[in-house]
Amino acid sequence: MELFFRKSIIAATGLFLCIFLIVHLSANCILLLPEDIARELYNSYSTTLRENPLIKLVAYALYLSIILHVVYALLVTLRNRKAKPTKYALNHSNENSSWASQNMGLIGIFILLFIVVHLANFWARIKLGMGEAVGTDAFGYVDVYEVTSSLFHNIYYVIFYSLLMIPLGLHLHHGLKSAFKTLGFYHKSGLDLLAEVAVVYAAIMSIGFGVIPFIVYFK
Amino acid sequence: MKATFRIWRQDTPNGQGGFKDYEVDGLNADMSFLEALDHLNEILVLRNEKVVAFEYDCREGICGQCGVYINGRAHGPHENITTCQLHMRSFEDGATIVIEPWRADAFPIIKDLIVDRSAFDRIIEQGGYISAKTGTAPEANAIPIGKEISDRAMDAAACIGCGACVATCKNASAALFTSAKINHLNSLPQGQPEAHKRVLEMTAQMEKEGFGHCTFTGACEVECPEGISIVNIAEMNARYLKAKLFS
Numbered sequence: 001m002e003l004f005f006r007k008s009i010i011a012a013t014g015l016f017l018c019i020f021l022i023v024h025l026s027a028n029c030i031l032l033l034p035e036d037i038a039r040e041l042y043n044s045y046s047t048t049l050r051e052n053p054l055i056k057l058v059a060y061a062l063y064l065s066i067i068l069h070v071v072y073a074l075l076v077t078l079r080n081r082k083a084k085p086t087k088y089a090l091n092h093s094n095e096n097s098s099w100a101s102q103n104m105g106l107i108g109i110f111i112l113l114f115i116v117v118h119l120a121n122f123w124a125r126i127k128l129g130m131g132e133a134v135g136t137d138a139f140g141y142v143d144v145y146e147v148t149s150s151l152f153h154n155i156y157y158v159i160f161y162s163l164l165m166i167p168l169g170l171h172l173h174h175g176l177k178s179a180f181k182t183l184g185f186y187h188k189s190g191l192d193l194l195a196e197v198a199v200v201y202a203a204i205m206s207i208g209f210g211v212i213p214f215i216v217y218f219k
Numbered sequence: 220m221k222a223t224f225r226i227w228r229q230d231t232p233n234g235q236g237g238f239k240d241y242e243v244d245g246l247n248a249d250m251s252f253l254e255a256l257d258h259l260n261e262i263l264v265l266r267n268e269k270v271v272a273f274e275y276d277c278r279e280g281i282c283g284q285c286g287v288y289i290n291g292r293a294h295g296p297h298e299n300i301t302t303c304q305l306h307m308r309s310f311e312d313g314a315t316i317v318i319e320p321w322r323a324d325a326f327p328i329i330k331d332l333i334v335d336r337s338a339f340d341r342i343i344e345q346g347g348y349i350s351a352k353t354g355t356a357p358e359a360n361a362i363p364i365g366k367e368i369s370d371r372a373m374d375a376a377a378c379i380g381c382g383a384c385v386a387t388c389k390n391a392s393a394a395l396f397t398s399a400k401i402n403h404l405n406s407l408p409q410g411q412p413e414a415h416k417r418v419l420e421m422t423a424q425m426e427k428e429g430f431g432h433c434t435f436t437g438a439c440e441v442e443c444p445e446g447i448s449i450v451n452i453a454e455m456n457a458r459y460l461k462a463k464l465f466s
């Protein structure tokens with residue numbers, strides 16, 4: 001049945017992406033280390049990942065998740081619009097629900113914009129070999145660190161990357177809580193705990209991803 | 220006390236509607252909101268104008284007939300009450316009060332502030348009952364039910380079907396209503412024999428009626444006069460999954 005099926009796809013893919021973000025942020029913390037250690041660690045880490053067939057599988061799951069998440073989010077939003085064709089002349093929805101929960105689609109469009117630019121900056125250059133060629137470091141690893149550090153020496157990219165972590169945080173805060181309920185988790189005190197975890201998780205993700213570009217810029 | 224009522228007027232279900240302003244004098248703060256509308260209608264009768272059509276029955280917060288959107292909120296500015304339990308003291312003297320009918324594709328407007336909520340009845344028809352013949356009321360302790368379960372069932376059963384959940388939901392989702400009706404029966408022993416069938420058929424009807432997806436904004440539980448918790452929707456989802464897997 002579509003009402004359950006569609007939301008469950010969004011929830012399951014969303015949660016998978018949430019787990020991915022934890023791994024991604026942890027790896028990015030390497031960028032905070034002193035320059036020469038960071039370069040070697042980051043490059044060897046990313047090369048190891050790229051060459052691991054299991055990780056390749058996870059990468060495909062990741063692409064698929066993003067696509068499914070966006071496609072089903074679109075279908076859900078379209079049906080919801082159809083279910084409410086006339087809006088109220090006066091609606092104080094901010095008095096009964098959070099702004100983020102009312103605007104997940106709009107917030108999602110910002111995240112999608114971010115994902116497109118982010119993939120163009122890294123994935124397209126490193127994996128597809130598009131744009132300026134990527135060199136190798138002293139150990140012969142593909143120099144992903146250089147790609148990152150040169151990108152974040154452009155203040156416009158630093159601002160773009162940091163600013164767009166605000167919608168990410170809002171999306172994760174509502175999304176994490178919503179996904180569990182969509183998938184049928186209805187333990188009352190568990191949900192109260194989840195609400196707190198969601199604040200902490202969303203804050204760590206958006207602040208974490210948001211400050212790293214600045215730290216790299218000033219390094 | 221004075222107020223300007225800005226009311227949605229619409230003569231026929233498919234007709235063109237619009238807002239009309241009515242300046243009303245002689246109100247007092249202790250009037251209920253519905254009494255204030257009665258007062259306006261008495262004035263309109265004397266002026267030989269068409270009265271404002273709105274619904275009510277009990278006027279004591281138990282029938283669920285009186286739902287309208289008042290100043291941007293279902294049932295007005297307070298949480299967890301019906302419109303008949305709202306009083307004019309909740310508004311400033313001279314205020315402009317915007318009154319609209321529930322808005323949802325599944326709740327078409329009949330006239331002015333009255334909408335057709337029979338979509339809810341059709342959801343109930345798909346399993347909001349048990350089909351065993353019970354005769355006269357059985358002895359209350361014949362089937363022992365633990366307090367925790369009976370409390371949960373009772374909380375869900377409190378739903379009066381007013382439609383505020385659908386009205387306030389940006390997606391016009393009927394998930395709070397449907398989940399309350401399902402969980403009420405499915406958590407009790409009497410509801411067990413038809414439990415899976417009930418979830419599948421009531422939710423299928425909910426979908427057929429054109430309600431939207433639940434995205435857990437939480438607005439419904441704030442506006443629900445019975446304070447029915449949104450956790451019911453998560454529970455319905457779990458029951459739905461279970462029914463899909465095991466029936």
Ligand code: HEM
Nearest residue numbers: 010011014017018073104105108109112175178179182434
């Ligand atoms: C890193 C990327 C993303 C993550 C981790 C993520 C995570 C989530 C999660 C966990 C949910 C909750 C699912 C549920 O309510 O059951 C969700 C919902 C949603 N997401 Fe995303 N999302 C991401 C990107 C996007 C993008 C790019 C879009 C759209 C262009 C989008 C649009 C939506 C919409 C419309 C919903 C459902 C609305 C709602 O539940 O209120 N998301 N997301």
Ligand code: FES
Nearest residue numbers: 278282283285303
């Ligand atoms: S008239 Fe019955 S609940 Fe308001």
